[in-house]
Amino acid sequence: MQIIITIVAVMGLVGLFFGLVLAFANKKLAIELDPLIHKVEDILPKGQCGSCGFAGCSAYAEAVVMNEDVPPNLCVPGKKAVADKVAELTGKAAAEVESKFAFVKCTNPISIAEKKYEYSGLDDCVAANILLSGPKACEYGCIGLGSCVKKCVFGALSLNDQGLPVVDKELCTGCGQCAAICPKKVIEMIPIDAHVTVACNSHDKGAIARKYCPTACIGCGLCKKQCPYEAIQIKNNLAVVDSNICIGKCNQRVCLEKCPTKAIEECLISSLRMRAV
Template sequence: METAILIVVLLTSVGIFFGLILAIANKKFEVETNPLIHIVEDVLPKGQCGACGYAGCLAYAEAVVLDEDVPPNLCIPGKELVANMVAELTGKKAEEIEPRYACLKCNGCSENTTVKYNYEGIQDCICANSLLGGAKECSFGCLGLGTCVKNCPFEAIEMGENNLPIIDKDLCTGCGKCESICPKHVIKMVAQDTIVVVSCNSLDKGSIAKKACKASCLGCGICAKNCEHNAIKIENNLAIVDEKICIDKCKNPKCLIKCPTGALNYYDEEMK
């Protein structure tokens, strides 16, 4: 009994001794934090999306306050308002930020696509993609399991009844989290004034693509031939729209009318 008590007293004493040493060391080597860092952090959206290139809002706040070469406009979700606030707090100049929004490059809903097998695994696109590239015949299309929804810091995406994500442009901040997390890369960021988007991601040849999805781009080039401003070209069997030319010059996109599968669409439904 006495031995047990002695052991407890000894361990307690050792614990107190090392605790005091750590407390003294912590006080002695304490580094004062610049209070401006937390002030800047407070004006950031707190999405922890990493769009700024730093590991969270606090890391960016530290960088923009302590490093004169870090610009104040790296917070993409915060857009111009936050950029100006950070610039004012840090005494820097905020360059203009072009707003960008998430856009789905796939129209492969359950009505348009065929499947290779019935997937009954974890409801996650990354997991499904690891099994023969997913259940859909189209190896480039949206898997429809909502990984983008789960990872959107601003709740700007929801899954539609057709098993395709629906992006709320009013809530989307353009952080790019969904773009980076999607294993099929069917989400891309586009400019605010984008007119025409290609709702397809397939690089298969026309006959193969059409067999896998009725709404696929065939790479036929009809859209490119009918574009009066040479804003469309075909690369790897897929139509590519030059965003800048389309925005600056096109007022009446004939490519949408001519596309045989409806793979080209207005970015904003209100434009129709």
């Protein structure tokens, strides 16, 4: 019994000794954070989305304070208001922040689209895309399993009853995480004041694209010919709008009139496309 008591006492003393050593070392070797880091972190939106390129808001706050090469305008969700505050706190110059929002370039939901097979695997677009590029006959279209919705930390995305992602433009911060997770690159980040955009992602030739989707862009080029400012180009069978040219020079939206499939849509300031499908 005496031996057991002695062993316990010795172990307790050893533990106490090392505890005191660690406490002393922690106090002596502790690195005090610049209080400015906490001030910067307090004004960030705390979405932890990573769109700044750092592992969360605290990591960006530390980087922008401690590293003179890290600009104050990397917080995409915070937009200009946050960039200006960070610039003021850090004494750095804030470049102009272009506000963007997510646009879903697909109008043909998985619920009614032609399919190659019936998918019954993980409820995840990335997983479904591994098998023959997904179940959809159009290999460029939205798979509809909502990986983008799950990725959005701001609650700006939801799936409608047909299985298409719908973007709440008022809640969308433009962080781009939904676009990054989409295996089909169906989601595009476009300027908040864009006039028009193409709601199609297909690079199939016209006849094939139209076979799989009635509202597909068929690459006919009528929109390009109609645009007086050359803001639209046909790239790999798909019309592509240069929003900078469109915003800066055109307010007529004449391209909408000639599109035979209505693949080109007007971007409304109040809300993103919410039409029934």
